[in-house]
Amino acid sequence: MRLSRWLADRWVMIVALLVLGYLSLPILVVAGLSFNRPSSRLSYDFHEFTLDNWRNPCATSDMCDAVVRSVQIGFIATAVSTVLGTLMAFALIRHRFRGRSGINVLIFLPMATPELVMGTSLLALFVAAGVPQGFWTIVIAHVMFCVSFVVVTVKARLAGMDSRLEEAAMDLYANEWQTFRRITLPLVLPGIVAAALLAFSLSFDDFIITNFNAGTTVTFPMYVWGAAQRGIPPQVNVIGTAMFAIALLLVGASSLRGRRARRAALAAPVAAVGAPKSAS
């Protein structure tokens, strides 16, 4: 009786934790396999513990070349799409103009189109125009599908911003540029950073669109895809685990910084009045 009561109160959380377990299982396997010495090239089973894979992750040098190439493409695509998308977000939130709904559709559609269709259509265009495929066609494709996500992310941040802060700055005789530099930009910056991180992770992980537009250039996901037919070197799992760890560190650091900043913001006015001292 008491057990059923306990279950009735908590079943949602129990299911939630089980689902989280399901979501985390492959990560644990990837991390585990990064310490594996496989029995044969085509084996995916855990055979023997080793640190070799972590000691020289670049044992298969074409894999590391592919990782480096993915990072390069990711940086360029992130920089370009963040700039283009942020400008568009400002136009959409801060200005009234003709053709707004058309622009909104143009931004929404890439997010609603299957990647496969975007990949094949770009391939058709590049082939018809006689553009040789390679590094730069991948960059072009990545910027294209990242821009919409940047616009949406920055827009959400801009829309949630109190426009009275800017009005206050203008009232205090700041000109438009000063207001933008000193008030608007710092307030939107977290949104822009989030958009850039999103763009980078989308670019780094993209396989489908890249596969159609890469020519003979090999990015990390394409390397994994090719290797999946021949047998995956265990170092792939090292890269997977390392990416995961880096991302977690970034998230942890940013949430720590956010917490500290919030605490500082709360403490500042109190300290100014000297409340804690008089209280003690």
Place this chain on the structure above:
Amino acid sequence: MTALAHVPTTSGQSAVPPPAPRRGRRRLLPYLLLLPGAAWLFLFFALPLLQLAAASLYDPSGSLSTGYSLTWAFGNYPDALQAYWPHFVRSFVYSAIALVIALLMGYPLAYGIAQKAGRWKNLLLVCVVAPMFTSFLVRTLAWKTILSDNGWLVGLLRDVHLLGADGRLLATPFAVVLGLTYNFLPFLVLPLYASLERLDPRLLEAASDLYASSWAAFRRVTLPLSMPGLIAGTLLFFIPATGDYINAELLGTPNEYMIGNVIDSAFLVRLDYPQGAALSFLLMAAILAVVFLYLRRAGTEEVL
């Protein structure tokens, strides 16, 4: 990644109307801001779609080496459909089953994190997003290890006789659907979480004060209020899942191939551009039709 949570729910329309346009340079400013991004999207998203449309009407007897000519060969469409309709059906069946499973798993997860997790909320949310930090091909390959014939899962299922002595998980429709569910679940959970997080728990208390059973409170209060997130999440799950071919390729066999596998090989292996283009358009049209019908039934078009 949490940005996905914002995607189509409100698409961030500002509550305050933007200032009225002023004369001269100010009026040009929004167009200048939009120009580079819009040009990029036009050149590399819209224009390619037109080119793909043209390619789908090329003379099917042409080839990449001899060149194609646009002969308005509308016959490419029925031909492609006739040859590959089982793959179409399979794509939609697999992604529909995966969607149902994902809803059964994702709703309690989103609700639990949003309403019940208390101070663990952010940590659990990170756990949902965290898997996406590892390359999704690598994660899908990890499922290959988990489901493999001599893995612990198959061993366990064989021991309890849920699986015959030579039963397998890998290379079955089950593995493909499981992979689809896994890979796109976060896209369903995040918008759903964003909706449920805004749900005021006092509404549920009010419902139970008014003698609603917990099921009635869910049906009449929680579910309707989470609708925007539910719709957005369903679409963000369904669209990529239907067009996916990675899971079928890595976890299935040619018997489980979806339409994406066919399109992939049409463009990259068989080099049959007219057929590949026709199939791509059929896929897009089918997805749009399903999405449109769904939005009509769901009674809201604000997502678009």
